[in-house]
Amino acid sequence: MKRIQGWGNKETDYPVPEPASHYLENVVGPPHQLQKLSTDDLLKKVPPSTIPKHPLITTDPEERLRHARGQSLNDWVDMYDGLVNTFPDGVAYPTSEADVKELIQFxxxxxxxxxxxxxxxxxxxxxTPPDEGPPSLSVDMAKMDQLLDLNEESHEATFGAGVRGPNLESQLEKHGYILGHFPQSWEYATLGGWIVTRSVGQQSYHYGRIEPLFVSGHIETPNGPWDLPRVPKSAAGPDLRQLLLGSEGRLGILTQATMRIRRLPEEERFYSAFFPNFEIGTEAVREIAQAELPLSMVRLSDPMETETTFQLSGEEKLVKLAKKGLNLFGQGDERCMLIYGLTGNHAENQLADSRLAHIIRKHKGMMVKFYLGEAWMKKRFLTPYLRNTLWELGYALDTLETALPWDKLGPSRKAILKAIEHGLEAENERVLVFSHISHVYTNGGSLYITYLYRRAQDPHQTLSRWQTLKGAASAKIVELGGTITHQHGVGLDHKPYLPGEKGSIGMQIIRDVIKSADPEGIMNQSKLIDL
Ligand SMILES: Cc1cc2nc3c(=O)[nH]c(=O)nc-3n(C[C@H](O)[C@H](O)[C@H](O)COP(=O)(O)OP(=O)(O)OC[C@H]3O[C@@H](n4cnc5c(N)ncnc54)[C@H](O)[C@@H]3O)c2cc1C
Known part of the structure; x- marks a missing residue:
């Protein structure tokens, strides 16, 4: 059963290991004792629905509460501390395109x-339903999750857009195929959500971001049905798929999508390596990307993330031993951990691994072929559950991301981290901040930043701390010329920064496209852009 407060299902937990609590107390200070609001208290906040009755729509208060927010820090304060004040007036679970059409007409x-x-x-x-304007209806795509067509000749599969990661891959696996899109939210995120937010999976280096995997689809727009053609490539004017990608629910409802799929890989391995510091590690990762080494992922943690990963592992003895060994081989306190993946056939993986070994040695690095890589892989969808237990302990954790060309990445990272680290000095609060490079291209990479601070007794203060930190980091990203988001999308949180990135003509084009599909403006009002 999915949690109402926090991430994931109720049955899974990731307790904060005892030594990690001490570590966090040392770095940011002891947490405050805080009350958790019960679901019953939250339910009392759901006002009567104002939408007319419809056979496809439920107005059950718990359903409305469950669909009221997502997973942003703002959403967490709303749902954990009871600041939530807007709710969809109803929830519908369409089972067919006809249902979606009917809901749009309604x-x-x-x-x-x-x-x-x-x-x-x-x-x-x-x-988030807007606090002004008409009532909102949440259209949950969960029941449109079937594999509709598997075209083995063209290596394409068509799914209902509401299919979640595990269900999608298990349906493909039965036939010997894989999509290979593994964002950390894989357990719950859906194909439709990935496409309209331009999602990036952890093994994007091998499988690609969602954009190149998306071939075609069917969208029900308020102005009528829209089909994207199923062709491998086309020079017929602007690529309209690119308009749907990143449209964030503003153009209509994607009901089904055809995706490029691959044969299941013969083997897959995850290993680790260490570099003496982040600058050297970044150089190595750049060389890997520019040599186009056929790995499936590279993820380079900075020293603080490397240390925090050790501390949060709960493996005190092992960590002590590992640090001793790493020190002996010249990987001291500034050490940075690289996790890398090999996905494909055995011979190609071996070749890639030996070419990688050469690059790692050249950059004073050291390969560690046991435990760490596999441990990362096994826990990759469990790690987000730590945010729940940290929150309940009294710490707020959030992440943000950008992408920059290689020539700007190093200095920009330092400046963004500094803006966050010192962001709460006026309140005399410390912030733990760390980063990794996780998606690499020949011309640059993405920077993924995690920061943790103490929740305040007053939830408004927890929220204002987040606004200060997010604001400082975003302003720095814009000043340095980075994108405001490499993978999470715009929504409400990044909306103020969109005009800077798109320019006035770009903004007008986006508005015009939305108005063509949705002249009356009934789709996901207030997200992405103001019309
Ligand atoms: C723990 C965690 C880890 C994450 N890791 C990653 C990561 O590794 N990479 C990454 O890219 N993102 C990540 N994210 C962000 C998030 O998972 C992605 O943005 C994801 O693509 C959202 O998919 P969803 O199905 O949950 O969509 P939702 O959150 O339900 O919706 C997102 C947007 O898509 C629209 N939408 C959804 N379905 C449709 C549809 N069928 N038709 C039209 N519009 C639709 C909604 O209206 C909304 O605007 C993470 C989030 C969490 C909480």
Whole structure:
């Protein structure tokens, strides 16, 4: 059963190891004792629904509460501390394109704002019903999750857009195929959500981001049905797929999508390596990307992330031993951990690994072929559960991301981290901040930043601390010319920064496209862009 407060299912927990609590107390200070609001208290906040009755729509308060927010820090304060004050007035679970059509007609007739809902894993406020304007209806795509067609000749599979990661891969695996899109939210996030937010999976270096995997699809727009053609490539004018990618529910509801798939890899391995410091590690990662080494992922943690990963592992003895060994081989306190993946056939993996070994040695690095890589892989979808236990302990954790060309990445990282680290000095609060490079291209890489601070007794203060930190980091990213988001999308949180990145003509083009598909503006109002 999915949690109402926090991430993931109720049955899974990731307790904060005892030594990690001490570590956090040392770095940011002891947490405050805080009350958790019960679900019953939250339910009392759900007001009566104002939408007319419809056989496809439920107005059950718990359903409305469950669909009220996503996973942004703002959403967490709302749901854990009871600041939530807007709710969808109803929830629908369409089972067919005809249902989706009917819901759109109903929304047009009754002037209702439709919020398409995938897995609810948005971290930038994509799902928040506006506090002004018409009532909102959440359209949960969970029941449109079937494999509709498998074309083995063309290596393509068509799915209902509401299919979640595990269900999608298990349906493909039965036939010997894989999509290979593994964002950390894989357990809940859906195909439709990935496409309209331009999601990036952990093994994007091998499988690609969602954009190149997306071939075609069917969208029900308020202005009628829209089909993207199923062709491998086309020079017929602008690529309209690119308009749907990143449209964040504003153009209509994606009901099904055809995706490029691959044969299951013969083997897959995850290993680690260490570098003496982040600058050297970054140089090595750049060389790997520019040599186009056929790995499936590279993820280079900075020294603080490397140390925090050790501390949070709960493996005190092992960590002590590992540090001793690493010190002996010249990987001291500034050490940075690289996790890398090999996915493919055995001979190609071996070749890639030996070419990688050469680059690692050249950059004073050291390969560690046991435990760490596999441990990362096994825990990769469990790690987000730590945010729940940290929150309940009294710490707020959030992440942000950008991408920059290689020539700017190093200095920009330092400046962004500094802005966050010193962000709460006026309140005399410390912030733990660390980063990794996780998606690499020949011309640059993405920077993924995690920061942790103490929750305050007053939830408004917890929220204002986040606004200060997020604001400082975002302003720095814009000043340095980075993108405001490499993978999470725009939603509400990044909306103020979009005009800077798109320019005035770009903004007008986006507005015009939305108006063509949705002239009355009933789709996911207030997200991405103001019309
Ligand atoms: C723990 C965690 C880890 C994450 N890791 C990653 C990561 O590694 N990489 C990454 O890219 N992102 C990551 N994210 C962010 C998030 O998972 C992605 O943005 C994801 O693509 C959202 O998919 P969803 O199905 O949950 O969509 P939702 O959150 O439900 O919705 C997101 C947006 O898509 C729209 N939408 C959803 N389905 C449809 C549809 N069928 N038609 C039209 N519009 C639709 C919604 O209206 C909304 O605007 C993470 C989030 C969490 C909480």
């Amino acid at each position: 929304a047009k007739r009754e002037k209702i704002n439709l919020i398409p809902y995938g897995g609810g894993s948005s971290v930038v406020g994509h799902l």
